[in-house]
Amino acid sequence: MRSIISDQDADILRDTLMPRRTMLYGCAAVGGIMATPLSSAFAQTASNANAPGAAEITVDRARNEPIPIVIPSFGSGNGATITQVVTDDLSNTGLFRVISSTSSSATPDFASYKAMGAHAVVTGNVSGGRVEFRLWNTLTGQQIQGTAYSFSGSSEVRRVAHMISDVIYERMLGEKGYFNTRIAYVSQTGRRSNPTKRLAVMDYDGANSRLLTSGKWLVLTPRFSPVSNQIAFMSYVNDRPRVYLFNLQTGQQRILGDFSGISFAPRFSPDGRSVVMSVTRGAGSDIYVVDLASGSKRQLTSSGAIDTSPCYSPDGSKIVFSSDRGGKQQLYIMSASGGGAHRISYGSGSYASPVWSPRGDVIAFVRISGGFSMGVMAPDGTGERILTQGFTVESPTFCPNGRVLAFCNQSAAGAGGAGFSSSVRTIDVTGFNERAIHTSTMASGPSWSSSNT
Amino acid sequence: MMKLKLLGAFGAALMLAACGHSDDKGASTGNGAAQQSVSGVVPGSQADLVANVGDRVFFPFNSNNLTDDARATLNRQAEWLKRYPNVQVMVAGNCDDRGTEEYNIALGSRRANAARDYLVSLGVSPDRITTISYGKDRPIAEGDSEDAYAQNRNATTSVR
Numbered sequence: 003m004r005s006i007i008s009d010q011d012a013d014i015l016r017d018t019l020m021p022r023r024t025m026l027y028g029c030a031a032v033g034g035i036m037a038t039p040l041s042s043a044f045a046q047t048a049s050n051a052n053a054p055g056a057a058e059i060t061v062d063r064a065r066n067e068p069i070p071i072v073i074p075s076f077g078s079g080n081g082a083t084i085t086q087v088v089t090d091d092l093s094n095t096g097l098f099r100v101i102s103s104t105s106s107s108a109t110p111d112f113a114s115y116k117a118m119g120a121h122a123v124v125t126g127n128v129s130g131g132r133v134e135f136r137l138w139n140t141l142t143g144q145q146i147q148g149t150a151y152s153f154s155g156s157s158e159v160r161r162v163a164h165m166i167s168d169v170i171y172e173r174m175l176g177e178k179g180y181f182n183t184r185i186a187y188v189s190q191t192g193r194r195s196n197p198t199k200r201l202a203v204m205d206y207d208g209a210n211s212r213l214l215t216s217g218k219w220l221v222l223t224p225r226f227s228p229v230s231n232q233i234a235f236m237s238y239v240n241d242r243p244r245v246y247l248f249n250l251q252t253g254q255q256r257i258l259g260d261f262s263g264i265s266f267a268p269r270f271s272p273d274g275r276s277v278v279m280s281v282t283r284g285a286g287s288d289i290y291v292v293d294l295a296s297g298s299k300r301q302l303t304s305s306g307a308i309d310t311s312p313c314y315s316p317d318g319s320k321i322v323f324s325s326d327r328g329g330k331q332q333l334y335i336m337s338a339s340g341g342g343a344h345r346i347s348y349g350s351g352s353y354a355s356p357v358w359s360p361r362g363d364v365i366a367f368v369r370i371s372g373g374f375s376m377g378v379m380a381p382d383g384t385g386e387r388i389l390t391q392g393f394t395v396e397s398p399t400f401c402p403n404g405r406v407l408a409f410c411n412q413s414a415a416g417a418g419g420a421g422f423s424s425s426v427r428t429i430d431v432t433g434f435n436e437r438a439i440h441t442s443t444m445a446s447g448p449s450w451s452s453s454n455t
Numbered sequence: 456m457m458k459l460k461l462l463g464a465f466g467a468a469l470m471l472a473a474c475g476h477s478d479d480k481g482a483s484t485g486n487g488a489a490q491q492s493v494s495g496v497v498p499g500s501q502a503d504l505v506a507n508v509g510d511r512v513f514f515p516f517n518s519n520n521l522t523d524d525a526r527a528t529l530n531r532q533a534e535w536l537k538r539y540p541n542v543q544v545m546v547a548g549n550c551d552d553r554g555t556e557e558y559n560i561a562l563g564s565r566r567a568n569a570a571r572d573y574l575v576s577l578g579v580s581p582d583r584i585t586t587i588s589y590g591k592d593r594p595i596a597e598g599d600s601e602d603a604y605a606q607n608r609n610a611t612t613s614v615r
Contacts (some may be wrong), residue, residue, distance in 0.1 A: 052480070175608050194594060195593065195594055197592065203483070220592060224561075240588055264588060266557060282560075282561055282564040285519060285565045285568060308562065308565070310561055324558065354554070354557070355557065368555055373458070390510055397555075414599055419598045422597065447556070
C-alpha cells in the first residue's frame with residue numbers, strides 16, 4: 003500500500019487531470035456557501051504552442067522542489083483575506099511555492115509566468131458576496147478548474163478561501179485538501195500546578211478559536227466525531243472524571259456510558275456511531291465500546307494491565323491500543339470486537355498514544371525512550387520512522403487525507419517551572435515542514451476534524 | 456529512603472511557597488513526616504491532616520508500590536480516620552510528566568487505589584474513601600528536575 007502520494011505521482015496525476023476541462027463538481031452547497039462551476043471563459047484552446055513545455059518537467063525537479071504556483075490579488079477587503087488565506091494554506095503544506103502577483107487581469111500572461119517557473123496560475127476576484135476563481139495550467143494555457151462561490155457574510159470569507167485552497171490542492175496533487183477543517187484542543191491558562199483547561203475549537207490554521215467550556219472543571223483529550231459536529235472528551239465534572247460528548251451545535255454535553263471507574267481516552271468509531279474508551283479497574287484499565295444511540299457498552303479487554311489509547315483502523319475492523327501487560331507499555335492490535343491481540347512495537351523504551359492514519363497505511367505513536375519522540379510505523383510493526391522529538395511530544399492526530407499530523411509539543415519547564423510552554427504543531431508525515439499553529443493561550447491535545455464536519 | 460525524607464523537607468518548603476495561591480482544598484500541600492502537633496488547627500480538618508498526619512505519599516517512577524515511608528504515612532492516616540469517623544476523604548493519584556496524558560491517568564488511578572486499598576486493609580471503611588486521578592495535570596512541583604518529578608509522583612489525601 004502506498005503511504006502518501008509522491009511529488010512524482012502528483013506530476014503524473016496533474017498531467018492526467020489537465021485535459022479534464024469540464025467540471026468535476028456540480029453545484030454544491032456547504033453551510034451557507036454555494037459553489038458553482040465556471041465554464042472556461044476564455045478561448046484558451048490555442049494552447050498547443052505551449053504544450054511541449056509539459057515534457058520539460060523532470061522528475062527530479064518535481065521531487066525536490068515545491069510546486070511553483072501564482073496566487074494573484076483577489077482584490078481589497080475580503081479579496082485581500084482570500085489572497086492571504088489561500089497563500090498561507092498552500093505555503094504551509096511545504097508542497098507549493100507561492101509566487102504572489104499584483105495582477106488582477108482576468109487572462110493570465112502565461113508566457114511570463116512560465117518564464118518565472120510557475121506550473122500553475124490562479125486568477126480570481128471578489129465582488130460583493132461572490133468569489134470567482136480559476137486555476138490554469140501555465141504550460142498549456144488551459145483552465146484546470148473554475149468555480150464561483152457565493153457567501154452571505156464576511157465570517158464565511160476564510161471558509162471560502164479554504165475551499166478554494168482545497169480545490170487547488172486536489173487538482174494539483176490528486177488528493178483531497180484538508181484546509182476547510184477544524185482542530186479541537188485544550189486551552190490552558192493559569193499556574194501549571196493548578197491549570198485552568200478549557201475545551202476549545204479552532205480552524206485548522208488557528209483562526210476563529212472558540213472556547214467551549216468555562217474552565218471550572220479540568221478537561222482533557224478532545225476527539226472530533228468523524229461524521230458530526232460532536233466532540234468526545236474527558237471532563238472532571240463534580241470530581242468524577244468521565245468521558246463526555248459535547249454537541250457543537252447546541253453547546254450541550256452529556257456523559258457517555260455508566261461506569262464506576264474513571265472513563266478516559268475516547269475515540270470515535272469510523273462510522274461515528276460509537277466511542278471506544280478506557281475504564282479504570284483495580285490497578286489497570288479495560289477497553290470498552292459505548293454505542294451512542296443506545297448507550298449500551300461492551301467490554302473488549304480485561305487484561306488487568308493498563309490497556310488504553312484505543313483507536314480504530316479506518317475500516318473499523320481493528321483497534322490499536324497501548325498496554326503494559328508485558329511490562330512496559332507497547333502497542334497491540336486486536337479485532338474491533340475484542341480478542342486476538344498481538345503486539346506490534348518492539349523497540350526500546352515504551353510506546354503509547356497510537357493513532358491509525360485515515361489512509362490505513364501507518365500508525366502514528368509516541369515513543370518514550372529517554373525523551374519523547376513521535377513516529378509512524380506500518381500496522382504490522384515494520385518501517386518505524388521517527389518524525390520529531392521534543393521534551394514532550396504527544397497526542398498525534400492526522401488531517402483527513404493522512405498527509406499531515408498535528409501534535410502537542412511541550413518545552414522543558416526548567417528547575418523552577420518557568421520554561422514550561424505547551425503548543426500545537428503540525429508536521430508532514432514524511433517528517434519535514436514542522437510548524438507551530440498560533441493559539442492565544444497554551445494549547446494541548448489536538449484532534450483534527452474530518453472534512454465532513 | 457534518605458532521598459524521600461529529604462524530599463519531604465523540600466515539600467514543606469514548597470508548601471509555604473504554594474499556600475499563597477492555593478484556592479482549592481484538593482490542591483493543598485503538606486509533607487509526609489510531621490512530628491509534632493501544630494496548635495490552632497481544627498481537629499479532624501484538612502489543616503489537621505496536613506500538619507499533624509501527612510496528606511501525601513510518594514511513589515517510585517512508573518510504580519504504585521508503597522514504600523516504607525508511604526506505609527508509615529498511611530498508617531497515621533488510618534489512625535486519624537478512625538479517630539474522626541465522620542470524615543470522608545478523596546485520594547488523588549498524580550504522576551510526573553514523563554508519561555503520556557492517557558497512560559498517566561491510569562497510572563495515577565493505580566496509585567490512588569494502592570493508597571486506598573492499604574487504608575482499607577487497616578480497617579478504614581471503603582465507603583469513606585473516593586479516588587480520583589489527575590494524571591500529570593496537577594504537578595505540585597512545577598519544575599522538571601528529578602526532585603520535582605519525585606514530588607509529583609504521589610497519592611494525596613484530602614478531606615471532602
